[in-house]
Amino acid sequence: MKIIILNGPNLNLLGTREKSVYGSRSFEDYFEELKEAFPALELSYFQSNTEGTLIDKLHEVGFGDYKGIIFNAGAYTHTSVAISDAIKAIETPVVEVHISNVYAREAFRHKSMLAAYCTGVIAGFGLESYRLALQYFERLKPKQIGFGIK
Template structure:
């Protein structure tokens, strides 16, 4: 299977920022662990702090992949443009969050993306990504 992981703003700072919320592991190390565990599958990773670049990546991979795991960061709660991009592509998208957004500030309780996604996984730390990946692999 060909699965793409796309991370949005500030997720390049994992392991450095707000460790009490996001933990102390950086994403590249975690991604390498996923690649080593799932060697028979093609896993790619992209991160951007720019909304347009996230949309461009969704357009690029959204018609020739088996799945997309998307953590859009704060854009989850604000971006109709990313929601439209997800709705426009044929590849299923699972929205993920490291923290349990429903235990945080009220503005984080609303996802602009969820209605266009296959599902949402939140609150399991970096393991949220593995859970999404397992969903795609077990179809």
């Protein structure tokens, strides 16, 4: 089963950025660990700091071979109607993830523009938020993917 992890702005700085919030591991190192932990899944990873590039990637993987998208849109979560519309338009289910507990941070982070069109939201478990999302997809039978969303 093909699953893609999409990371948005500033997540390329994991391991060096605000270590008290985001930890000291790079995502690339963590991604290698995820691939080893989920050998039955065909995992890929994409990161961009650009809104339009993320939308293009959602359009590219949102129909067809990919059975799930794990998406940490970073700050675009709270501001992007365009990304929200892209998630709404595609068929592949999306799980919104956040490394930090966004509800324990600034008030503007408490609102997600994306959540209404996602299968679910996982936040506050550090990088393990991605593992939890992968466990969700791994445990579903193919015909169940996308059940109850959109």
